[in-house]
Amino acid sequence: xxxxxxxxxxxxxxxxxxxxxxxxxxxxxxxxxxxxxxxxxxxxxxxxxxxxxxxxxxxxxxxxxxxxxxxxxxxxxxxxxxxxxxxxxxxxxxxxxxxxxxxxxxxxxxxxxxxxxxxxxxxxxxxxxxxxxxxxxxxxxxxxxxxxxxxxxxxxxxxxxxxxxxxxxxxxxxxxxxxxxxxxxxxxxxxxxxxxxxxxxxxxxxxxxxxxxxxxxxxxxxxxxxxxxxxxxxxxxxxxxxxxxxxxxxxxxxxxxxxxxxxxxxx
Numbered sequence: 624x625x626x627x628x629x630x631x632x633x634x635x636x637x638x639x640x641x642x643x644x645x646x647x648x649x650x651x652x653x654x655x656x657x658x659x660x661x662x663x664x665x666x667x668x669x670x671x672x673x674x675x676x677x678x679x680x681x682x683x684x685x686x687x688x689x690x691x692x693x694x695x696x697x698x699x700x701x702x703x704x705x706x707x708x709x710x711x712x713x714x715x716x717x718x719x720x721x722x723x724x725x726x727x728x729x730x731x732x733x734x735x736x737x738x739x740x741x742x743x744x745x746x747x748x749x750x751x752x753x754x755x756x757x758x759x760x761x762x763x764x765x766x767x768x769x770x771x772x773x774x775x776x777x778x779x780x781x782x783x784x785x786x787x788x789x790x791x792x793x794x795x796x797x798x799x800x801x802x803x804x805x806x807x808x809x810x811x812x813x814x815x816x817x818x819x820x821x822x823x824x825x826x827x828x829x830x831x832x833x834x835x836x837x838x839x840x841x842x843x844x845x846x847x848x849x850x851x852x853x854x855x856x857x858x859x860x861x862x863x864x865x866x867x868x869x870x871x872x873x874x875x876x877x878x879x880x881x882x883x884x885x886x887x888x889x890x
Contacts (some may be wrong), residue, residue, distance in 0.1 A: 644660075648661075648759055652752075655756070656752045662756075663756060663757050663760035709780035710782075710847070713790050717772055717773060717790065718836065720794075721798050725805070727805075729801065730823045731809060731823060732758070732761060732809045733809050750880040750883040755876060758879075762799075765799075772794065776790075789857075792862070796861070797835070800868040800871045801835045801838070803871040803872035803874065805831060808831065809879070842864040842867060846858075846861040
């Protein structure tokens with residue numbers, strides 16, 4: 624039956640309680656979106672991906688601290704390039720965290736439904752609500768990326784509080800754009816082959832990793848260059864990049880909804 628399947632729209636609660644974030648999503652996005660969001664979050668926890676995400680964040684933090692400690696002696700020498708070493712450390716850590724916690728889950732947001740994806744065709748829920756619920760579940764990791772990567776790593780690297788603000792907004796720019804393109808492709812080209820674990824193929828993964836790197840460079844490099852000469856103008860440019868990232872996320876979810884409406888699924 625529908626209620627007995629591993630449905631992306633079915634929620635099975637043991638205690639009948641819902642999380643605080645579910646109530647927030649329900650208030651601002653409606654019951655349908657909050658239902659999908661709740662199920663997606665519970666699915667991630669049931670698959671123990673929450674533990675894996677925590678290990679990923681901790682590993683990135685340890686890596687950045689080790690990398691900076693290993694090369695901090697070079698910072699004592701004069702040179703224009705040496706000023707970029709802390710920025711490179713932060714940028715690399717943010718990129719790895721965005722790929723592992725944002726891009727990869729977005730690409731697999733529809734694939735992990737597997738054979739239960741037929742439910743999309745029999746429930747009275749709009750495709751945009753399904754997409755929004757899944758996208759918001761992926762975005763749940765953004766605050767953790769900011770708190771565990773974007774703030775402490777610049778602090779350890781000796782950057783200023785202004786730089787921490789830049790890295791926090793930069794993390795949001797990278798995460799939103801990566802989630803947007805990931806959810807778009809994940810809805811249009813889901814992998815329902817359970818023999819491969821419903822995971823995206825290697826070529827798709829590498830292609831979108833490079834695309835994420837390209838988008839991050841295009842969106843964040845100009846504000847960074849401007850900030851070296853004028854911090855205020857650099858901040859304004861960064862806010863503009865955030866607006867562009869939100870646009871990518873919005874267009875990605877809209878494209879995902881259209882792709883989902885045209886998708887043929889079989890039970």
